[in-house]
Amino acid sequence: MKYQPAKSVPVDCPATKHRYSIAVTWTVPALAAQAEELARQLALPLTETEGQHILLLRVSQEGLELVKLDDPHLNGPVRVDFTAGAIDYRRQQQGRELLLKAVGCKGNRRPVVLDATGGLGRDSFLLAAAGCQVRIIEREPILAALLADGLQRAQQHSKTAAIAARIRLTVGDATLFLREMRKQGQRMEVIYLDPMFPERHKSALVKKEAQMLQLLAAPDNPEAEKELLAAALAVSGRVAIKRPVKAPFLAGRKPSYSLLGKTIRFDVYLS
């Protein structure tokens, strides 16, 4: 049966409180069926003409991309792309050393990490590039679709295939996932959290990736953050949380210790 496009689906933009209409589209006819399938999976409308929607999830030959038509600062589409900076992922990403330390990488030790707030997967990719096995949980289906597409392309690229093979992505709410783990008596070596934090810069200055996160993911309320941290601590002896360097502790809970960078900090909870 032919897919019936729904009407416009409004998406809350947490940063500006605007409601955007988002639809799936494609660049060349050969990709139309793939776009149709994606629209069905995400329960989004499918559109052939770009004009009616402000946000588009576009299936292109370069990969799945987010396009925001009314924003001069978000020039060009945004994709999750691990292949372009593949070498950087091993060496020079900002905060890499601190992140590795925070999750307990030491000498040859590479723990299995559950990244419960996957986002665009940059931190997970760094961890996997260092040799960790990583399980990502991301609750926003559109972000997860962009991330899944980036990981798939990374699997097909000779420079990144081995790294991407160490990553597994699950779409869902991490608090529920962790509670279920606890019920089943399962444990996780390390849990990593990088919850949304209100962006302080003017939108023109915020990098493309940060804009994409702001458009597609909402900052959590303190109660939800508290529940996520409690669920993580219940199944792991090591929880590492990324925070802006001057931010208060997540859920007001003091960590065992913190690792300080210039702009970010990792709070480590050991039990």
Ligand SMILES: C[S@@+](CC[C@H](N)C(=O)[O-])C[C@H]1O[C@@H](n2cnc3c(N)ncnc32)[C@H](O)[C@@H]1O
């Ligand atoms: C700041 S971003 C993470 C960025 C990520 N560390 C990276 O390197 O790209 C936070 C992400 O966590 C997700 N998130 C927040 N709470 C979550 C939860 N309870 N379960 C799953 N994902 C969650 C949000 O949807 C958002 O995509």
